[in-house]
Amino acid sequence: MTGQPTAKERILARANADYQPELVAVDADAIARMPARADRFSHMAVGLFGKPAGQTPEGAAAYSIALNSLNFMFWTPTTDGITRYHWGDEGGAHGLKAALDYAWGEEPTPARLRELLGSGQEQAVLDVLGEISLARRRAQFLREVLAGDRLEEAAAELVQAAGSGSLTSDDAERLARRFPMAYGQDPYLVRAQLAVMWYAGFLREQGSDIDCDITVAASYQMPRVMRSIKVLKFAPALAAKIDSHTLIMRESDEERAIRAATVLGCQMLARHVGVSEHAMVNVLWQNRHACGTIPYHLTITTDY
Numbered sequence: 001m002t003g004q005p006t007a008k009e010r011i012l013a014r015a016n017a018d019y020q021p022e023l024v025a026v027d028a029d030a031i032a033r034m035p036a037r038a039d040r041f042s043h044m045a046v047g048l049f050g051k052p053a054g055q056t057p058e059g060a061a062a063y064s065i066a067l068n069s070l071n072f073m074f075w076t077p078t079t080d081g082i083t084r085y086h087w088g089d090e091g092g093a094h095g096l097k098a099a100l101d102y103a104w105g106e107e108p109t110p111a112r113l114r115e116l117l118g119s120g121q122e123q124a125v126l127d128v129l130g131e132i133s134l135a136r137r138r139a140q141f142l143r144e145v146l147a148g149d150r151l152e153e154a155a156a157e158l159v160q161a162a163g164s165g166s167l168t169s170d171d172a173e174r175l176a177r178r179f180p181m182a183y184g185q186d187p188y189l190v191r192a193q194l195a196v197m198w199y200a201g202f203l204r205e206q207g208s209d210i211d212c213d214i215t216v217a218a219s220y221q222m223p224r225v226m227r228s229i230k231v232l233k234f235a236p237a238l239a240a241k242i243d244s245h246t247l248i249m250r251e252s253d254e255e256r257a258i259r260a261a262t263v264l265g266c267q268m269l270a271r272h273v274g275v276s277e278h279a280m281v282n283v284l285w286q287n288r289h290a291c292g293t294i295p296y297h298l299t300i301t302t303d304y
């Protein structure tokens, strides 16, 4: 069939255009040597089932969209490295989830979130989430997402799309068009696709058999995990920059090369193992702390 390329095709075209193996190369031989044990893969659990937001599909979709509007940069640069975001005992994305569960309250709807965080005030974000990087940007994203009924409308659209039995990067792209500030700035649509993936994860927890075709590898965790298992090879100068916590500019050749190789390498790895790309990414993401002290590349961005 001819026609418009899908959002996923556009993302992969972008990755192919940005791929610079002299900076970051996918090692196809290393991938071929990886044990292919698809039976060890299980689907991601998002843990919305049994929570207030998980009482209705619309609530779960709204939660997925609100949370992922903030799912980026859980670190702050310091003079000699970084500090990590924490909320209670939880760090990074898990900390955000804990903070948001608390803010969400007992209703299935996002009403309380809108009350607490809909103002666009940076201070409101700091009050609810605690010390977190780019608080002003987060406040602006939340104002966009929580304005009027826009979150409910986007959630309803996602619920309806899932009725077809399949969610894809196209649904993420639609989210990006609805919320150009919160979701529309990343050419790889990572958080928009994570929102879609979360909702698919919720539906699976409910026992529905939903297909999800997305590509969510281009974050800061995946490149370091894939470097540690030697699926990605970094040029020595770039590796040295990453290891010494030197900031890497958003949209620089280096950042684009890192994201491109991560997306392409993950796709190759998923094909080799025989699992979906998001299952592949999530297993790697869940095991991200097993790759020791390899630092992640530090790019100040709201994309991931």
Ligand SMILES: Nc1nc2c(c(CNC3C=C[C@H](O)[C@@H]3O)cn2[C@@H]2O[C@H](COP(=O)(O)O)[C@@H](O)[C@H]2O)c(=O)[nH]1
Pocket (backbone or CB within 6 Å): 044, 045, 046, 047, 071, 072, 073, 074, 091, 092, 093, 094, 097, 194, 216, 217, 219, 220, 221, 281, 282, 285, 288, 304
């Ligand atoms: N591929 C993939 N990337 C994901 C996630 C999540 C949040 N997930 C969950 C939370 C509870 C559920 O059980 C979910 O599993 C965050 N990230 C990305 O990683 C980075 C944050 O990393 P850290 O600083 O270490 O928390 C950041 O770029 C963020 O965008 C995912 O699930 N899959």
